[in-house]
Amino acid sequence: MDKTSVERELSELREQIRYHGRKYYTEDDPEISDFDYDKLYRRLEELEAQYPELVTEDSPTRQVGGKVYNTFAEVVHEVPMESLHDSFSEEELRDFDRRVREAVDGPEYIVEPKFDGLSVALEYVDGTFTRGSTRGDGHTGEDVTENIRTIKTVPKRLESPIPFLEVRGEVYLSDSGFEKLCERQELLEEKPFKNPRNAAAGSLRQKDPKITAGRGLDIFVFNVQQIRGEEFTCHDQALERLRELGFPVPPSYFKSGDMEEILRFIREIGEKRGEYDFPIDGAVVKVNSFSQREELGSTAKFPRWAEAFKYPPEEKETTLLDIEINVGRTGVLTPTGVFEPVTLAGTTVSRATLHNQDFITEKDVRVGSRVILRKAGEIIPEVVSVVENPEGTEPFLLPEVCPSCGEPVSRHEGEAATRCTNPQCPAQLLRHLIHFAGRDAMDIDGLGPAILEQLTREGLISSPADLYTLTARQLAELERMGKKSAENLVNAIEKSKRNDLYRLVYALGIPHIGAKAAQLLCGSFPSMERVMAATVPELSEINGFGGVMAEEIVDFFSRESARELVDRLAALGVNMRAEEKEQAGSLFEGKTFVLTGTLPTLSRKAASDIIQRNGGKVTGSVSKKTSYVLAGEDPGSKLLKADSLGVPVLSEEELMAMLNG
Numbered sequence: 001m002d003k004t005s006v007e008r009e010l011s012e013l014r015e016q017i018r019y020h021g022r023k024y025y026t027e028d029d030p031e032i033s034d035f036d037y038d039k040l041y042r043r044l045e046e047l048e049a050q051y052p053e054l055v056t057e058d059s060p061t062r063q064v065g066g067k068v069y070n071t072f073a074e075v076v077h078e079v080p081m082e083s084l085h086d087s088f089s090e091e092e093l094r095d096f097d098r099r100v101r102e103a104v105d106g107p108e109y110i111v112e113p114k115f116d117g118l119s120v121a122l123e124y125v126d127g128t129f130t131r132g133s134t135r136g137d138g139h140t141g142e143d144v145t146e147n148i149r150t151i152k153t154v155p156k157r158l159e160s161p162i163p164f165l166e167v168r169g170e171v172y173l174s175d176s177g178f179e180k181l182c183e184r185q186e187l188l189e190e191k192p193f194k195n196p197r198n199a200a201a202g203s204l205r206q207k208d209p210k211i212t213a214g215r216g217l218d219i220f221v222f223n224v225q226q227i228r229g230e231e232f233t234c235h236d237q238a239l240e241r242l243r244e245l246g247f248p249v250p251p252s253y254f255k256s257g258d259m260e261e262i263l264r265f266i267r268e269i270g271e272k273r274g275e276y277d278f279p280i281d282g283a284v285v286k287v288n289s290f291s292q293r294e295e296l297g298s299t300a301k302f303p304r305w306a307e308a309f310k311y312p313p314e315e316k317e318t319t320l321l322d323i324e325i326n327v328g329r330t331g332v333l334t335p336t337g338v339f340e341p342v343t344l345a346g347t348t349v350s351r352a353t354l355h356n357q358d359f360i361t362e363k364d365v366r367v368g369s370r371v372i373l374r375k376a377g378e379i380i381p382e383v384v385s386v387v388e389n390p391e392g393t394e395p396f397l398l399p400e401v402c403p404s405c406g407e408p409v410s411r412h413e414g415e416a417a418t419r420c421t422n423p424q425c426p427a428q429l430l431r432h433l434i435h436f437a438g439r440d441a442m443d444i445d446g447l448g449p450a451i452l453e454q455l456t457r458e459g460l461i462s463s464p465a466d467l468y469t470l471t472a473r474q475l476a477e478l479e480r481m482g483k484k485s486a487e488n489l490v491n492a493i494e495k496s497k498r499n500d501l502y503r504l505v506y507a508l509g510i511p512h513i514g515a516k517a518a519q520l521l522c523g524s525f526p527s528m529e530r531v532m533a534a535t536v537p538e539l540s541e542i543n544g545f546g547g548v549m550a551e552e553i554v555d556f557f558s559r560e561s562a563r564e565l566v567d568r569l570a571a572l573g574v575n576m577r578a579e580e581k582e583q584a585g586s587l588f589e590g591k592t593f594v595l596t597g598t599l600p601t602l603s604r605k606a607a608s609d610i611i612q613r614n615g616g617k618v619t620g621s622v623s624k625k626t627s628y629v630l631a632g633e634d635p636g637s638k639l640l641k642a643d644s645l646g647v648p649v650l651s652e653e654e655l656m657a658m659l660n661g
């Protein structure tokens, strides 16, 4: 390679790595897997080793982590929070051992699991927790004291009032905690975290510690950064003291002076990692003796006395036995492959998502396919490729009806997902209910996810309409619900019947129709009847409406189930009209009216208001530009003028007929 192409590759690599680093460290929202990130990083390291003269000070290989947000106060780390150098093979660990042996005599190592979470420092003064911070760029982190305080396993007072102690640890979310969080995020239609690490980092770095408190975070503490009043000579001694003081230390670690034995421990941790309830992305080998650590020192980014080992992703061939279709709470049909079980990255794998029809078609996944499955540490198992499609297998297509409710499913252009949009689909009931009762929708005070979950579990409701049949006595029987709050809830439900129409339209959960769109819709079509009767061309005329939105509305109301739901809601007394003041529409947009005479029921003011609310203008004199003359009894000369100019004349009745379509 010539020098300029090396320089080009270097700068491209650095840019890519910086971009993904920002997504990962600062935004907690990575786009690529750690495995792919590590490949880029490795390539950069290799090139820089080959061309040391091209290494720049700001290269990602010389910097730790990411920049900190200014959401939190800054904490300057007195002892830098370094990163770890990664090894990807046993050979590299043997190299590490050789380097260590060149510098110190007879090193002893400790090996621990490498927890996959967010690195933090905790400070204690006289045995009391005073401050917690993130790693940030290693020198400056974020002050997350209050958030860390919410983690139950972080000791707030130590067993002994040590004058000063700073420890380092990893805040993580257990696999089971991660699953719970994912479920809740799906229900609340929040953007889901991609893996437990990002979930832990995103949860810890919340502005509001109350949110952090609800996420079930946990911690492992694995290092003493600074201590005054006590002294240790080696790492395992420090770990044991930390345990005595009340810190959760790594549940298992091994000690040996023999790298081959250390490698055996690492393999063992790798084989067992599927059994742990905490996420790990490798193992860490550390020199035990603190004086030897000091002799070895650090590079710009890593200590020379420690090395991380990353388990490689594992791949195996297996057979796809079946494809199951699940309807998620958002109505999306997800195909899941069921495989002949194989052991991958320490866990038995028998299922993996097949994502959507495009994925299946592109790879030509069929029931009976021989496929390659892969699993890396933080990655959920995935189908890498199809090796062979034996004779007799057939291309797979997602069903045309929803497996939960039997209604036809739909798929929109440009969208990967196939969905069921039936508002009464049982699979989606809970999510529909949460959406229906939500603040921007029917805004039913006190009817949150927890109560709705109980109501569906007890079988008390099977449709949003059933909410309006609930009695205070039924509600009072729910867990944690007193008589008084049951009454309040019934009143809140009752009150929601009088909501403006747009709330109900939004509450129905029509795809692509948010609260704002529902408002626009009901401004132009101020009754449920008119909304339901509107055609695609009519709907497309609404300002701010795209063709997709118009189609979704027509598609939605063409369903028997949707019409039935609306009928039931109407029969139960739920308001089906837009409030007068909200009626502002576009029916008379660009039209000019002139009023004359006395109208049978409306005052002139009321008639002008109606015209204006529907986008029309009212002027005083008739001209060629006048669109209509609205005439009552005893009209004046304006009527004659209208006649002579050929301007159409309307009665109040005709005007109202126009308004009501």
Ligand SMILES: NC(=O)c1ccc[n+]([C@@H]2O[C@H](COP(=O)([O-])OP(=O)(O)OC[C@H]3O[C@@H](n4cnc5c(N)ncnc54)[C@H](O)[C@@H]3O)[C@@H](O)[C@H]2O)c1
Pocket: 020, 021, 023, 024, 025, 030, 031, 032, 033, 034, 035, 037, 038, 064, 065, 082, 083, 084, 112, 113, 114, 115, 116, 118, 119, 120, 135, 169, 170, 222, 250, 281, 284, 308
């Ligand atoms: N997917 C992406 O886009 C993306 C982007 C950037 C980084 N990453 C991933 O982040 C990692 C690199 O990040 P890094 O430089 O922050 O280092 P790192 O996270 O790999 O290693 C250092 C960290 O390990 C933690 N750790 C866990 N258990 C430990 C133990 N027992 N002893 C000591 N330390 C322990 C420490 O807190 C320390 O901060 C790589 O795994 C990389 O794949 C991924």
Ligand SMILES: [Zn+2]
Pocket: 327, 402, 403, 404, 405, 406, 407, 420, 421, 422, 425, 426, 427
């Ligand atoms: Zn369905």
